[in-house]
Amino acid sequence: MQKVLRELEVDLGERSYPIIIGQHLLGEFDLTPWVVGNQVMIVTNDTVAPLYLEQAKACFPGKAIDVVVLPDGEKYKDWQTLNLIFTALLEKRHTRKTTLVALGGGVVGDMTGFAAASYQRGVPFIQIPTTLLSQVDSSVGGKTGINHPLGKNMVGAFHQPEAVLIDADTLNTLPPREVSAGLAEVIKYGLIRDEPFLVWLEQNMNALVSLEPTALGEAIYRSCQCKADVVAQDEKEGGLRAILNLGHTFGHAIETFAGYGNWLHGEAVGTGMMMAADLSVREGKISRDDQARAVALIRRASLPDRAPEGMSVEDFMGLMAVDKKNVDGALRLVLLRSLGDAYVTADASPENLQATLQAFIHQG
């Protein structure tokens, strides 16, 4: 029997949408109230399809369902793969009244969202995220897009889903590395805005790592709530929303250096958050004890604590310079004023930044 544990609304005026969190939802929960017309195109990948496609189809009783199965992996988050979605939509003659459904992780969600934003200049879509990372991060907030060889997520759109359905049961089939990657973003919410949640995470990290359903449901709910709250205040990333990028400027540089897909996004963010905490100490904001507490929690989630082998300070500086968060050439970073309180700055001391980078690279 389906069991809705929690439900919340992302408040964006006309573009508001619900996030439904629970167990046994796939195969049972009726998503047709969020489908405008008669056509549904489920977009998934070759890893998720054998596990959940049939159950996902059962969420759309009475609709004409087509499916496009993409190859799995961040390295396919490119135009060629995106175009498979457009081709399927056109071959199956989907009109402007179609609804796209993203069934999979962040890559499937970002690509399906961008396909929905761009197909015939915009059609609706529904998110069914099946990884922890996508459940707590990429399915909330409307950021969609693909990678460019010169930079991650450089081509995309803001496009909000009609609804997000999160079935925590899907995490039972998730590889442990991907659970850790998701936990990086969960920890991030504690670090940037919610010290009590950070304490809760310190108490429940073991339960989360062992996929205890109630703990997972709670962590997903509080993460989505935090992100939804930030996004509602700043839909298009004019200001506040930038704090959601804690660890991401360092992390994107790591991902680009390593080659998309070799480091998971959450892994790179995990290391990136440690780097941000380190720089926050050097900038005189948090104590070494605070940093140690953050690092310890991130390590308990089995996340890497150093940059990839062979990555130099110069590699970081070059790759960070093209980051989207920069404005007119100045490097913008998210740092911690205290645990549970992040801020954005373009004024971090270059010497401190160098020292942080130096501390996290592998010494030749």
Added chain:
Amino acid sequence: MQKVLRELEVDLGERSYPIIIGQHLLGEFDLTPWVVGNQVMIVTNDTVAPLYLEQAKACFPGKAIDVVVLPDGEKYKDWQTLNLIFTALLEKRHTRKTTLVALGGGVVGDMTGFAAASYQRGVPFIQIPTTLLSQVDSSVGGKTGINHPLGKNMVGAFHQPEAVLIDADTLNTLPPREVSAGLAEVIKYGLIRDEPFLVWLEQNMNALVSLEPTALGEAIYRSCQCKADVVAQDEKEGGLRAILNLGHTFGHAIETFAGYGNWLHGEAVGTGMMMAADLSVREGKISRDDQARAVALIRRASLPDRAPEGMSVEDFMGLMAVDKKNVDGALRLVLLRSLGDAYVTADASPENLQATLQAFIHQG
């Protein structure tokens, strides 16, 4: 000396923007008030660049200007060419505060607009249309996009420019076929909404065909005003805006059949409007005399009056079935209730439609 002939505002609330129409504007008119940051990327093509690039640069005094020159032609309105813009932006390290400038015809405008809509999930852009078609049509309304092998303009976004600068002098270098193609859209405005403008066009068609500047300025202004008025009432094409597609369902089928770029968009629309007028007679809306009047005016603009050689009724039916304006499978067409009054219908009689198609194909 620059000479602003006319100026109008497209009223879209927060997204409102001005259209400035005149002579001697390129090289003299200061566009920096519509540039947010310091970076400008001018996107143009290899036909327009030698003619107007230096003059266009002079419209952005004090800004850091980069340029990307695309190959000219509708057949390059694809992802590979669009990606040249993203690559140039990333290589030159353009941030979210960059401003794109479209210098060229409809293809450059549509692609630059979509690049602006998608680069880092959206940056501003300015239109400097240099063909009659783009001046009266594609630079107004915010439709941007690229073609897919299975359908024209199937991938894109609604993205409004910051400003549109129309210098009628650019038409002096335009090939006569392209002038005719632009006049097709000018005539369209008279047919769908403005019978007095249709009368004005009947009186001034010779002046327009011979590029008389005052007549051109007036035709551009009245066309933009008509389109701006329709778009302001229906930005995202929920209803009224669909009448702007008079002749386009037939026309898109012709363009797709002929292969993009072999027939100009305006040429296909010219023939398509004759077909719409013919079907409007068969549907009992306008008289054969009205149709003859419309056809005569379209012919005076030197537009083709038949489908391409070898195109069959079945070709039309197949290609029209994937048109964006269809909803849940029903073919939607724009027809004329009278000259100067268009309507949208999904109920045209299939027999009448067959008869119209039959009347416009080349008989085997």
